[in-house]
Amino acid sequence: MKIIENRLYQDDDTPIHFVPSPNIGGTLIPDLLIVHFTAGQSEAGAIQWMINRQSRAASHILIGKTGTITQLVPFNRIAYHAGTSSWKGRSALNRYAIGIELDNPGQLKRSGTHWVSWFLKQYPDEEVLVAKHKYGARIYGWPLYPPAQIEAAAELAALLVRYYRLTELLGHDDVSRARKWDPGPAFPMEDFRTEVLRRASDNPV
DSSP states (O other): OEEETTEEEOTTSOBOOBOOOSOEEEEOOOOEEEEEEOOSSOHHHHHHHHTOGGGOOOOSEEEOTTSOEEEOSOTTEEESOSOSOEETTEEOGGGTEEEEEEOOOOOBEEETTEEEOTTOOEEOGGGEEEEEOTTOSSEEEEEOOOHHHHHHHHHHHHHHHHHHTOOEEEEHHHHOTTTOOOSOTTSOHHHHHHHHHHHHHHSOO
16 A cells, blocks of 8 residues: 555555545644444444434544555544543543554443444354453453454554554544443454564664
8 A cells, every 4th residue: 555645545646435424624744543343333333423424423444354445534634532531641632643543342231142333233152252341340252353454454554554654543542541442352453562562673774
């Protein structure tokens, strides 16, 4: 992949699927990358939510479970993904951060012999990590992220780190601890960060 004028393209200059969101602000000069889960039912549903003006929410990128990538906001425009947030003395991090959303239903609750999402879909045990959140005390189920989705996120994140010289890779839960739990324990954040930074340093701009 490559970036041309703050839009994402394949190496052959074919543009990555772009669905413009109206939920954007002014100019962004990013130095952070924030990873989210959608907490939704589907990739298509998440796109529809983020292009709905009434939602007042959007991320720059959405990555589906199979690794499909949709861009919704150019990387030089503020997207409304972080909300009330802070990190190392800065607040309102939409002003500093590129946001990547991963299609994932978020935390699950146990109901009888099944793990169940808020929209009542059941998930088998082999697709769920059972764990406490790093900032929580209760045990929940957390749907696993497919390898293709994590690989697509790592490739893209490394490109963004190189191109925009980003300094931090964070979870939404890191910058909004009192209210957000994404991307959650099932996302291998430490390994992901290490791999992204390795790829970025191996292929400098």
